[in-house]
Amino acid sequence: MSILIKNVQLDGEIVDILMEGNLIKKIGRNLSEIAAQIINGQNKAILPGLVNSHTHAAMTLLRGYADDLSLKQWLKEKIWPAEARLTKEDIYWGSKLACLEMIKSGTTCFCDMYWEPQATIKAVEEMGLRAFIGLLLIDFDQRGQKKFVAEQYEKLKSNLNQRITLTLGPHSIYTVNQENLLWAKRFASENNLLIQMHLSETQEEVDSCFKQHRLRPVEYLANFDFLGPEIIFAHAIWLNEKEIELLAKTGSSVVYNPTSNMKLASGILAYQRLKNAGVNILLGTDGVSSNNNLDLFEEMKFAALLQKVTQFDPTILPVKECFNLATFNASQTLKLPLGKIQEGNLADLILIDIKQPELVPNYNSLSNLIYAGGGSCVDTVICDGQVLMENRIVKGEEEIIEKCQEISQKL
Amino acid sequence: MSILIKNVQLDGEIVDILMEGNLIKKIGRNLSEIAAQIINGQNKAILPGLVNSHTHAAMTLLRGYADDLSLKQWLKEKIWPAEARLTKEDIYWGSKLACLEMIKSGTTCFCDMYWEPQATIKAVEEMGLRAFIGLLLIDFDQRGQKKFVAEQYEKLKSNLNQRITLTLGPHSIYTVNQENLLWAKRFASENNLLIQMHLSETQEEVDSCFKQHRLRPVEYLANFDFLGPEIIFAHAIWLNEKEIELLAKTGSSVVYNPTSNMKLASGILAYQRLKNAGVNILLGTDGVSSNNNLDLFEEMKFAALLQKVTQFDPTILPVKECFNLATFNASQTLKLPLGKIQEGNLADLILIDIKQPELVPNYNSLSNLIYAGGGSCVDTVICDGQVLMENRIVKGEEEIIEKCQEISQKL
Numbered sequence: 073m074s075i076l077i078k079n080v081q082l083d084g085e086i087v088d089i090l091m092e093g094n095l096i097k098k099i100g101r102n103l104s105e106i107a108a109q110i111i112n113g114q115n116k117a118i119l120p121g122l123v124n125s126h127t128h129a130a131m132t133l134l135r136g137y138a139d140d141l142s143l144k145q146w147l148k149e150k151i152w153p154a155e156a157r158l159t160k161e162d163i164y165w166g167s168k169l170a171c172l173e174m175i176k177s178g179t180t181c182f183c184d185m186y187w188e189p190q191a192t193i194k195a196v197e198e199m200g201l202r203a204f205i206g207l208l209l210i211d212f213d214q215r216g217q218k219k220f221v222a223e224q225y226e227k228l229k230s231n232l233n234q235r236i237t238l239t240l241g242p243h244s245i246y247t248v249n250q251e252n253l254l255w256a257k258r259f260a261s262e263n264n265l266l267i268q269m270h271l272s273e274t275q276e277e278v279d280s281c282f283k284q285h286r287l288r289p290v291e292y293l294a295n296f297d298f299l300g301p302e303i304i305f306a307h308a309i310w311l312n313e314k315e316i317e318l319l320a321k322t323g324s325s326v327v328y329n330p331t332s333n334m335k336l337a338s339g340i341l342a343y344q345r346l347k348n349a350g351v352n353i354l355l356g357t358d359g360v361s362s363n364n365n366l367d368l369f370e371e372m373k374f375a376a377l378l379q380k381v382t383q384f385d386p387t388i389l390p391v392k393e394c395f396n397l398a399t400f401n402a403s404q405t406l407k408l409p410l411g412k413i414q415e416g417n418l419a420d421l422i423l424i425d426i427k428q429p430e431l432v433p434n435y436n437s438l439s440n441l442i443y444a445g446g447g448s449c450v451d452t453v454i455c456d457g458q459v460l461m462e463n464r465i466v467k468g469e470e471e472i473i474e475k476c477q478e479i480s481q482k483l
Numbered sequence: 484m485s486i487l488i489k490n491v492q493l494d495g496e497i498v499d500i501l502m503e504g505n506l507i508k509k510i511g512r513n514l515s516e517i518a519a520q521i522i523n524g525q526n527k528a529i530l531p532g533l534v535n536s537h538t539h540a541a542m543t544l545l546r547g548y549a550d551d552l553s554l555k556q557w558l559k560e561k562i563w564p565a566e567a568r569l570t571k572e573d574i575y576w577g578s579k580l581a582c583l584e585m586i587k588s589g590t591t592c593f594c595d596m597y598w599e600p601q602a603t604i605k606a607v608e609e610m611g612l613r614a615f616i617g618l619l620l621i622d623f624d625q626r627g628q629k630k631f632v633a634e635q636y637e638k639l640k641s642n643l644n645q646r647i648t649l650t651l652g653p654h655s656i657y658t659v660n661q662e663n664l665l666w667a668k669r670f671a672s673e674n675n676l677l678i679q680m681h682l683s684e685t686q687e688e689v690d691s692c693f694k695q696h697r698l699r700p701v702e703y704l705a706n707f708d709f710l711g712p713e714i715i716f717a718h719a720i721w722l723n724e725k726e727i728e729l730l731a732k733t734g735s736s737v738v739y740n741p742t743s744n745m746k747l748a749s750g751i752l753a754y755q756r757l758k759n760a761g762v763n764i765l766l767g768t769d770g771v772s773s774n775n776n777l778d779l780f781e782e783m784k785f786a787a788l789l790q791k792v793t794q795f796d797p798t799i800l801p802v803k804e805c806f807n808l809a810t811f812n813a814s815q816t817l818k819l820p821l822g823k824i825q826e827g828n829l830a831d832l833i834l835i836d837i838k839q840p841e842l843v844p845n846y847n848s849l850s851n852l853i854y855a856g857g858g859s860c861v862d863t864v865i866c867d868g869q870v871l872m873e874n875r876i877v878k879g880e881e882e883i884i885e886k887c888q889e890i891s892q893k894l
Contacts, residue, residue, distance in 0.1 A: 135843070136850040140787075140801035173840045334788035335854070337797040364854035365841045370781070376551075377745035377785070378792070386748040390551035429584045430776045432546070432884050433891030439547040443746070443775035448859035473843050480844030 073108055073457060080113025080423065081437070082413055089118065091419040094234075094457035099415055109459070111452065115427050117437050120411050121180025121420035121455060122368040123402035126268070126306040126327040126356025128186045129195070130166035132173065133158065133479055134361040143274065143336050151361055154483050155187075163188045165475045167195035170366060172472050174201060176464065177367040177447020180420040180455040181402070181410065183304065183327075183356070185241040185268050187215060190228060197233045200460045202420065204406065206241025206268040209248050209256055216243070218255045225263070235456050237266075237406075244270040245289055246277060250296060257298055266302050266406070272315075273307035273338050290315035299324045304405060306356060308346075309339040316342065320349040325405040328397065330374040332358035343379045344388060352405055355397035367447035368398050376442070391438045423452035484519055484868060491524025491834065492848070493824055500529065502830040505645075505868035510826055520870070522863065526838050528848050531822050532591025532831035532866060533779040534813035537679070537717040537738040537767025539597045540606070541577035543584065544569065544890055545772040554685065554747050562772055565894050566598075574599045576886045578606035581777060583883050585612060587875065588778040588858020591831040591866040592813070592821065594715065594738075594767070596652040596679050598626060601639060608644045611871045613831065615817065617652025617679040620659050620667055627654070629666045636674070646867050648677075648817075655681040656700055657688060661707060668709055677713050677817070683726075684718035684749050701726035710735045715816060717767060719757075720750040727753065731760040736816040739808065741785040743769030754790050755799060763816055766808035778858035779809050787853070802849045834863035 074097075077089045088103035089096065098105065138150035158166070163186065174182060184192055185206035196203045207224055210216030221240070229238055242248040242256045260267050272278055272289050281289045290311060293299055299322035308319070308326040319326065328341045346353055355375060357366050375397060376389040399411035409417045424431070424441060428449050431440045441449065453461040460466065485508075488500045499514040500507065509516065549561035569577070574597065585593060595603055596617035607614045618635055621627030632651070640649055653659040653667045671678050683689055683700045692700045701722060704710055710733035719730070719737040730737065739752045757764055766786060768777050786808060787800040810822035820828045835842070835852060839860050842851045852860065864872040871877065 133844065135841075135855055136845070136847040139847065139850045139854065140798050142797060146797070169840060169843060176840060331788065334792035335797065337791045337795050337799075339795075340792060360855070364850065365856075367841070370857075374785075374788070377742065378789075380748045381745035381751060381789070382793070384748050384750075386553055386557070386746065387551055388748075427881075427884060429580060429587060429880065429884060430546075430778070432580060432887050433544065433894075434547070434888070435891065436547040436550065439550045439775065443550065444546055444771070445776075446781075446857065446859070448857070469840065470838075473838060473840060476843050477845070480846065483844075 075109045075111060075419070075454065075457065075459070076103065076105060076107035077111045077113045077118065077423070081117040081426070084437075089413070089421075091454070091457050094419055096413065096415055096417050096419050099413070111423070111462070113423065115425065116423040116451060117426050118413060119178070119422050119424065120399050120413055121422050121453065122178050122398045123354070123406070123411065124174065124179050124182040124356055124366065124368055124398070125304065125354035125402050125405075126329055126358055127170070127182055127184055127366065128359035129170035129182070129184050129192055130158065130163040130186050131359030131361045132169040133162060133166040133476060133483065135364050137361060137483070139364070143338070146336070157483060160188045160191045162479050164191040164195050165472065165479055167192040168199060168472045169476045170360070171195055171199035171201050172466055172469055173366045175199065175453050175460045175466055176450065177369065178422040178450040178453065179366065179368050180422070180453060183239070183268055189224070193228065193232075193236055196236055200235075200455050200458050202235040202455055204237045204239050204266060204268070206239045209240065209242040209252060211248055211252060218252055218259070222259065239266040239268055241268045244277070245281060245292060253293070253298055254296060260302055266304060268304045268306065271305040271308045272310040275310050275339065278310045288312060288315055290318050294318045294322070304354070306358070307333065307338065309333060309341055311342060313345070316345055316349045316351065319346070320351045325352045325354055327354045327356040328375055329356045329358040330378045331371055332362040334374065334378065336362050340378060340382050344383060352401055353397055354402050354405060369441055369446045372398060372442045391436070391442050394442055395438055419454055419457040421454045422450050424449050425451040486520045486522060486830070486865065486868065486870070487514065487516060487518035488522045488524045488529065488834070492528040492837070495848075500824070500832075502865070502868050505830055507824065507826055507828050507830050510824070522834070522873070524834065526836065527834040527862060528837050529824060530589070530833050530835065531810050531824055532833050532864065533589050533809045534765070534817070534822065535585065535590050535593040535767055535777065535779055535809070536715065536765035536813050536816070537740055537769055538581070538593055538595055538777065539770035540581035540593065540595050540603055541569065541574040541597050542770030542772045543580040544573060544577040544887060544894065546775050548772060548894070550775070554749070557747070568894060571599045571602045573890050575602040575606050576883065576890055578603040579610060579883045580887045581771070582606055582610035582612050583877055583880055584777045586610065586864050586871050586877055587861065588780065589833040589861040589864065590777065590779050591833070591864060592817075594650070594679055596654075600635070604639065604643075604647055607647055611646075611866050611869050613646040613866055615648045615650050615677060615679070617650045620651065620653040620663060622659055622663060629663055629670070633670065650677040650679055652679045655688070656692060656703065664704070664709055665707060671713055677715060679715045679717065682716040682719045683721040686721050686750065689721045699723060699726055701729050705729045705733070715765070717769070718744065718749065720744060720752055722753060724756070727756055727760045727762065730757070731762045736763045736765055738765045738767040739786055740767045740769040741789045742782055743773040745785065745789065747773050751789060751793050755794060763812050764808055765813050765816060780852055780857045783809060783853045802847070802853050805853055806849055830865055830868040832865045833861050835860050836862040
């Protein structure tokens with residue numbers, strides 16, 4: 073299958089872009105190649121699809137279910153009891169809603185961590201996105217035991233769609249003990265897997281780790297060689313200089329989740345210090361119940377503005393750098409040729425309708441999208457060489473919305 | 484002219500709403516009244532139109548013109564030189580674009596302050612919004628002299644559309660001297676006008692005031708009785724306890740502009756302290772060049788989340804309170820019957836399309852709109868009993884976009 077996008081704006085120039093299979097084949101002016109599908113790119117700008125590097129897709133089902141509460145009350149009284157009532161079928165539909173929302177706001181790839189990964193995988197396969205699915209390890213739950221996870225991995229890996237990559241998801245240092253973390257590290261190494269994990273999201277987590285181990289979380293993990301370029305830490309807010317150095321030295325990655333960190337009052341990522349140390353920083357929305365959406369353009373605005381005001385420096389995290397968090401930086405950690413529109417890269421692309429009032433005038437289209445526009449300006453989405461949305465229409469949207477409304481009545 | 488909205492969701496109940504002239508006449512189930520226009524409210528929620536209490540509409544023309552710069556460089560090297568090139572005609576079109584953007588994101592009323600107010604007034608008259616137009620006083624500009632402003636006021640006040648209210652806009656304490664501020668206070672009192680003014684946006688402003696007068700800005704203003712319920716201060720970030728008390732005691736209002744304050748790294752409003760002291764707090768986007776949009780739903784999200792994370796308290800500024808900043812609180816300061824859907828109030832209303840994926844499920848529709856949705860979920864806008872948008876279509880949209888693109892080429 074081939075697609076030719078005609079007369080689209082790429083970095084301010086008008087070009088044609090030819091895709092063949094799941095790759096970008098050729099970029100140039102007035103391409104004469106014949107393609108199975110032609111897309112008119114007039115009044116559209118093209119960008120790489122965005123990568124959401126930390127989320128829990130199925131939590132769309134808990135959007136607005138509990139807001140403005142203390143973290144403890146939010147988690148223990150509201151989120152955990154509601155999650156306990158979610159069936160595999162619910163998780164499937166919740167993940168479909170997440171995929172729908174991601175497509176509609178320009179995300180083509182995401183890193184997920186949740187129970188019942190096969191339900192999320194089925195949703196992703198049907199919706200056409202690219203995803204890194206974390207198999208959750210948690211000591212206190214039967215489904216999170218290493219034996220169960222190893223079996224799950226073997227079962228899932230055969231017959232996996234090329235857009236989907238399995239990873240391990242040890243939840244955190246306070247829910248997975250050292251023995252099990254070491255197992256995860258070894259299992260990931262043997263099977264060449266990435267590891268997604270929450271880290272130092274709250275000060276309490278750090279205090280409790282220090283009390284137990286006389287070490288701060290990153291030191292604790294470094295002590296048994298857990299760190300490394302295959303590790304993606306979500307949040308990583310409460311770090312001292314030594315911990316930042318350890319992350320940098322080992323090539324571990326960090327996912328910045330500004331909206332969730334602000335909404336739950338968890339804290340503020342030491343972005344500039346991490347960046348200066350050389351840590352690769354990615355961007356995530358976290359689950360919808362603490363955001364409450366999956367719009368990565370909005371997330372970029374929060375990412376930049378939170379740093380500017382708290383560092384008293386408006387020059388920090390300018391738009392191009394901010395955009396890289398959700399594109400190029402992610403491609404480095406995930407080791408995939410995406411995040412840039414160039415020949416040979418994966419055909420994960422989005423088209424922006426530049427005739428929206430909030431994108432006018434157009435001095436700087438990236439600034440417009442991040443600071444003024446947002447996901448609602450995305451018109452067309454292509455992932456792995458397949459059109460997932462055109463003119464903002466996604467197949468099956470109404471059914472997904474109805475099903476999720478139904479499930480929410482039950483909760 | 485009468486309008487009947489059938490079967491619309493109001494606070495979770497399905498009702499009909501009848502408008503006659505520019506007022507809400509009747510709210511109830513299955514109203515049998517005959518109306519000139521019927522609007523189908525199915526799958527829609529109704530809310531009061533939002534009030535943007537501090538902006539500079541025509542600055543849409545400078546959207547994305549200068550980002551990620553220090554305040555000084557931004558203002559002196561980029562914004563002021565560009566503004567000097569804006570003609571009256573440019574300001575008219577820039578204001579039209581602002582009105583278009585406000586309509587599309589659910590704002591029905593705004594407080595403005597800019598040069599060439601007659602150009603903005605013409606735009607507002609044509610676009611159908613409600614506005615409080617500040618006549619700008621600035622010592623160093625001929626157009627900002629009191630004589631000129633008094634003449635302008637006399638000229639404009641006759642023949643003014645009922646949706647438009649004139650106010651005075653002394654720019655700030657560092658651009659308007661005490662004599663001229665006193666004149667403004669007197670002139671406002673004689674003519675029963677509100678006063679809009681910037682206050683304590685940066686620490687530098689406070690330091691320089693203290694150096695000059697041995698008083699902090701609010702103390703300085705209190706010293707010659709400038710404060711009062713007719714005064715609306717934008718920003719008001721750098722306040723000590725005594726200043727907060729003075730604002731509360733005199734009934735002065737404060738406009739919170741979180742996005743602009745974050746983007747320019749100006750500082751963080753002492754929201755909780757102001758609220759506890761009893762100061763009425765409103766919400767504004769500021770001009771587009773420091774935001775970079777006019778979406779008050781997004782502004783509410785920034786408003787709430789910035790307070791939560793910097794106060795380390797996720798319970799601060801919950802959704803209902805946040806919504807009040809842009810509705811009920813504004814109605815108190817502006818002394819207009821708006822900000823609530825009730826019989827007798829002005830017919831300034833918006834309808835939300837609740838079938839958007841980011842508004843599903845619907846446990847709490849206000850939470851959904853503020854935390855998950857945003858201006859793009861607004862489907863229909865009515866102001867002063869007139870439909871300004873239906874199905875997201877606003878008359879004349881394309882011409883406005885083209886004109887503003889043209890003007891931007893010149894800048």
